[in-house]
Structures are given as C-alpha cells and as structure tokens.
Amino acid sequence: MPILVDIRKLTIIGKLIQHGAKNVASSLSTMAGIEADVQIKSLSFVEPSDIENEMGSGEMYHASIRLTEPPYGVFVMTFDDQTAATIAEEMTGQPVEDGALNQMHQSALQEICNILTSGFIDGIANTLETTIDMETPTVEREHTSEIAESTLSHIRMDSLSIVLDTVVDLAEQDTEFQLHIFLVPDPGSFVNIIDKLDIEEIKNKDSLAEFYEGESTF
Amino acid sequence: MPILVDIRKLTIIGKLIQHGAKNVASSLSTMAGIEADVQIKSLSFVEPSDIENEMGSGEMYHASIRLTEPPYGVFVMTFDDQTAATIAEEMTGQPVEDGALNQMHQSALQEICNILTSGFIDGIANTLETTIDMETPTVEREHTSEIAESTLSHIRMDSLSIVLDTVVDLAEQDTEFQLHIFLVPDPGSFVNIIDKLDIEEIKNKDSLAEFYEGESTF
Numbered sequence: 001m002p003i004l005v006d007i008r009k010l011t012i013i014g015k016l017i018q019h020g021a022k023n024v025a026s027s028l029s030t031m032a033g034i035e036a037d038v039q040i041k042s043l044s045f046v047e048p049s050d051i052e053n054e055m056g057s058g059e060m061y062h063a064s065i066r067l068t069e070p071p072y073g074v075f076v077m078t079f080d081d082q083t084a085a086t087i088a089e090e091m092t093g094q095p096v097e098d099g100a101l102n103q104m105h106q107s108a109l110q111e112i113c114n115i116l117t118s119g120f121i122d123g124i125a126n127t128l129e130t131t132i133d134m135e136t137p138t139v140e141r142e143h144t145s146e147i148a149e150s151t152l153s154h155i156r157m158d159s160l161s162i163v164l165d166t167v168v169d170l171a172e173q174d175t176e177f178q179l180h181i182f183l184v185p186d187p188g189s190f191v192n193i194i195d196k197l198d199i200e201e202i203k204n205k206d207s208l209a210e211f212y213e214g215e216s217t218f
Numbered sequence: 219m220p221i222l223v224d225i226r227k228l229t230i231i232g233k234l235i236q237h238g239a240k241n242v243a244s245s246l247s248t249m250a251g252i253e254a255d256v257q258i259k260s261l262s263f264v265e266p267s268d269i270e271n272e273m274g275s276g277e278m279y280h281a282s283i284r285l286t287e288p289p290y291g292v293f294v295m296t297f298d299d300q301t302a303a304t305i306a307e308e309m310t311g312q313p314v315e316d317g318a319l320n321q322m323h324q325s326a327l328q329e330i331c332n333i334l335t336s337g338f339i340d341g342i343a344n345t346l347e348t349t350i351d352m353e354t355p356t357v358e359r360e361h362t363s364e365i366a367e368s369t370l371s372h373i374r375m376d377s378l379s380i381v382l383d384t385v386v387d388l389a390e391q392d393t394e395f396q397l398h399i400f401l402v403p404d405p406g407s408f409v410n411i412i413d414k415l416d417i418e419e420i421k422n423k424d425s426l427a428e429f430y431e432g433e434s435t436f
Contacts, residue, residue, distance in 0.1 A: 004222035007409050008378050010263040042260040045228040160226050191225050 003187045009194050015202050016124050017043060017164060023123025027115050028168075032091070035171035042165040048155050051182055052148035054163050056080075060144055063113035063137035064151040067121070070132070071185035071193055073159070075121060076151050077113065077137075078144075083177040087112050090175065106139075113139045116168075116179070127202065128193060152184070159187050221405045227412050233420050234342050235261060235382060241341025245333050246386075250309070253389040260383040266373050269400055270366035272381050274298075278362055281331035281355035282369040285339070288350070289403035289411055291377070294369050295335060295355075296362075301395040305330050308393065324357075331357045334386075334397070345420065346411060370402070377405050 017040055025038040046054055061084045064076045079087075085096040091108035101109065117137050125132040142150075164181040235258055243256040264272055279302045282294045297305075303314040309326035319327065335355050343350040360368075382399040 002224040003226065005225045006220040007223045007405050008221060008265075008376050010228070010378055011265050014262050014264070044232050044261060046232070047226075047229050050229075158226050160228055187225050 003191050005191045005194055009197070012194050012197050012202060013162065014043065016127055017162070019127040020120040020123035021166065023126065024116055024119035024168075027119030027122070031115050031119075032112065034090075037169040037171065039167045039169065040164050041167055042163075044163045046161050046163055048152050048157050048159055048161050048184060051076075051152060051161055051163075051184075052144050054182070055144040055147060055180065057144060059141055060147065061109070061139060061141050062147045062151070063117055063139045064147070065117060065121075065135045065137045066154070067185070068133045068135070070130075071190040073183070073185035073190075074151050074155060075117065075134070076147070076182040076184075077117060078147065078180045078182070079178065081141075083179070084109055084141075086175060086177045090170065090173070110139050113137055120181070128197070155184050156187070159184050160190070221409050223409045223412055227415070230412050230415050230420060231380070232261065234345055235380070237345040238338040238341035239384065241344065242334055242337035242386075245337030245340070249333050249337075250330065252308075255387040255389065257385045257387065258382055259385055260381075262381045264379050264381055266370050266375050266377050266379050266402060269294075269370060269379055269381075269402075270362050272400070273362040273365060273398065275362060277359055278365065279327070279357060279359050280365045280369070281335055281357050282365070283335060283339075283353045283355045284372070285403070286351045286353070288348075289408040291401070291403040291408075292369050292373060293335065293339060293352070294365070294400040294402075295331065296365065296398045296400070297396065299359075301397070302327060302359075304393060304395045308388065308391070328357050331355050338399070346415070373402050374405070377402050378408070 021038045021040050025036055028034040028036050028038075055078050060078045060080055062076055062078045064074060066072075066074050081099055084101065085099060088094075088101050088105035088109050089096055091112060092104050094102070094104060096105060114136060118134070121132050121134055162183040162185075164183070166179040166181055167176055168179065169176040239256045239258050243254055246252040246254050246256075273296050278296045278298055280294055280296045282292060284290075284292050299317055302319065303317060306312075306319050306323035306327050307314055309330060310322050312320070312322060314323060332354060336352070339350050339352055380401040380403075382401070384397040384399055385394055386397065387394040
C-alpha cells in the first residue's frame with residue numbers, strides 16, 4: 001500500500017533535520033560547555049537494505065536507540081575510531097594511546113553520545129511541538145554488518161531511511177569530527193507528522209528563533 | 219491540491235541524480251576529452267522562493283534552460299568567477315588575466331556548460347528510458363536576484379526545488395571546481411514520473427551498468 005506525502009512538503013524534512021542539528025549545538029553548549037557548529041553536509045534517502053553499505057566497512061562505534069513515540073523507528077549514529085578518540089581526548093583532556101579508550105574515555109564518549117542523540121531528537125520534537133520518548137543509547141563498537149542487523153531487525157524493509165553526514169566543528173580548537181546519522185522512522189507515522197505540519201508555520205518559527213538569537217544559521 | 223508521492227519512492231530521486239552526475243562524467247570524457255570525477259556533495263529540497271538565497275549573493279555565472287518535455291520546469295547551474303576562470307583556463311590553456319574572460323575563454327565556457335547541462339539531463343532521461351528535450355543554455359553573468367527572477371518567472375511558487383552541490387574533480391590536474399545545480403520540475407509531472415518507476419528496476423540498471431563498466435560508483 002503506498003504511503004503518500006505531498007511532494008512539496010519535502011522541504012519540511014530538511015527543516016526538521018536543520019532544527020535537530022541546531023539543537024545539538026545548543027545542547028553541547030549547555031550540557032557539556034562545548035561551543036560547536038553542527039552542520040548537515042548531506043541528506044539522502046536510501047532503503048534500509050542499503051544502510052550497511054552507507055555505514056562503510058569494518059568496525060565502527062555506534063549509538064542506537066528506538067523511538068517509542070511517533071515517528072517511531074530507529075535512530076543510529078555511527079563514527080569511526082578516529083572520531084571516538086578525538087571526542088574522548090577533547091572531553092577528558094587525556095590522550096588516547098594506541099587507539100585504546102580507558103574507562104574515563106568511555107564514560108565521556110557515552111556522555112557525548114547521550115547529548116548528541118537527545119539533542120537531535122529533542123530538536124525535531126520541539127519543532128513538532130511535542131516530545132519524542134526515547135531510550136538512552138548504548139555506545140558499542142561493532143562491525144557494520146552487526147550494527148545493521150541488530151538495529152534494523154524491527155524495521156520494515158520497505159521503510160525510508162534518511163541518511164545524514166554531519167560535521168561537528170569545535171569553536172575553540174581547530175578540531176572537527178564527522179558523524180553519520182541514520183533516521184529510519186515508521187513511514188506511516190512519519191508521513192502523518194509531515195502532513196500535519198505547515199511550511200509557513202515552520203518558517204515563522206525560524207524567524208522567531210533568529211529574532212531571539214540575533215543570528216541566522218539557516 | 220496535494221501532489222502525492224509514495225514516501226518510500228524518494229530513494230529514486232537520489233538514484234536519478236546520481237545517474238545524471240555519472241553521465242556528466244562520461245560526457246566530459248567523450249565530448250571534451252576531460253577525465254573527471256563528478257560527485258554530488260549534497261542534495262536538499264527548498265521552495266522556489268529560497269532559491270535566490272541558496273545561490274548566494276553578488277554576481278554569478280549561470281547556464282539556465284527550460285525543459286520542454288516531462289518533467290518540464292527549469293534547470294539552472296550556477297558557479298562563481300573563480301570556477302569560470304578555472305574552467306576557461308583548463309579548456310584553452312590560456313591564463314585568465316584580472317578575471318576577464320577573452321572570446322576564446324567564453325566560447326570554452328559555453329561549450330563546457332552545454333556538455334554539463336546535456337550530460338546531466340540526458341543521464342536522467344536515460345534512466346527514465348526516454349528523452350528530455352531541452353534548449354541550449356545561454357551562459358551569462360548576472361546578480362543572483364536577476365538569475366532567480368529571469369529563470370523562475372514561469373515556475374509555480376509552490377513547486378519543489380532540488381538543490382545540488384556538485385564537485386567536478388579533474389583527474390589529471392590537482393584541480394576541482396564547484397557547481398550549484400537547481401532542478402525545479404513541474405511537481406505533477408515529476409511525481410508522475412517517479413510513480414511509474416520501479417525501485418527494483420533502477421537497481422538492476424545499476425548492477426548492469428556496473429557489470430559493463432567493471433566498477434561500482436554508487
């Protein structure tokens with residue numbers, strides 16, 4: 001059965017994602033004291049069966065959660081060893097030796113993953129004027145085939161996956177790191193949300209946010 | 219009136235764009251003897267009213283055409299002075315002095331714009347197993363507000379615009395240049411095309427193309 005959406009409402013998906021990224025930056029600042037610019041470098045749509053391929057090959061860190069409220073589905077964030085080391089060193093001030101994260105590094109990584117995940121989902125929820133209940137992510141290092149299998153096992157294989165290349169650019173250091181985000185909502189629930197949203201209303205929110213913050217990022 | 223598309227078919231838009239980019243690379247090779255890698259760095263959806271903003275400010279070169287067959291609408295490619303100079307020098311072997319393009323530079327720029335434009339549109343058309351008739355683009359340098367006004371005057375303001383950041387990386391030189399592409403199809407005609415396409419069929423075409431070319435780009 002087709003799950004229909006007005007094609008002119010696709011601009012809303014971009015807006016939602018931008019609001020998610022903006023909220024990640026704001027969460028990093030308030031919850032971790034990290035000033036950063038969070039940019040979405042690319043947005044694409046793939047089928048769930050292509051996700052493993054999009055994740056790359058080999059072992060990756062990932063923070064995955066299931067959304068227990070609309071738009072349901074899963075949120076998966078992946079990053080490589082280099083990014084994990086960069087984040088861990090940045091947060092703890094301790095160098096990572098031979099790529100091995102100590103207990104403190106691991107806690108810091110878990111903390112940042114919590115902030116990034118909840119910041120992103122809350123940013124989307126705020127725009128929707130709702131909340132989206134979610135679990136706390138478990139951060140693990142696994143082969144991409146295992147990540148795809150464990151996180152996507154509950155997903156309808158005809159779902160739509162939104163893939164984001166995200167760059168977090170730390171203001172004070174000459175450091176940036178890349179995150180790969182996979183958002184696989186339940187297609188019916190997602191379309192239902194988009195249908196209810198008004199493009200003009202979202203634009204007004206952008207204007208209001210810019211008015212209060214005195215800046216325009218988008 | 220809503221113009222509905224099955225949300226799970228959005229993956230097809232990405233595939234169409236990738237096939238367009240692949241055909242640009244192939245056209246550059248066969249028609250201009252230039253070996254290049256053509257990458258889509260980002261794809262986003264905006265409303266036509268946001269296009270001027272997306273084009274940036276100031277004067278830009280642009281090659282614009284109207285499509286006279288489905289999906290109709292307009293195709294606009296913009297690039298800055300630096301890119302124009304890079305292309306002109308690359309094609310003619312003559313340096314551009316003080317940013318001023320001579321007659322030979324201008325002809326070369328027009329030629330490359332013809333190849334890029336027809337390569338992209340033909341790549342999409344091939345995937346759709348059809349042809350898309352189009353005009354030859356006129357290359358002009360104008361203020362972005364003028365470009366937006368002249369190219370979008372026939373467009374329904376509730377259309378969907380696909381915005382692509384494209385990088386053309388020349389194999390032999392350590393040179394790359396950026397192009398901004400705006401594809402604003404007639405929404406009804408575009409949805410009609412997407413509706414008729416089968417995801418599995420497009421995948422098979424990818425496999426077939428890879429088989430013949432002995433490589434996998436996508």
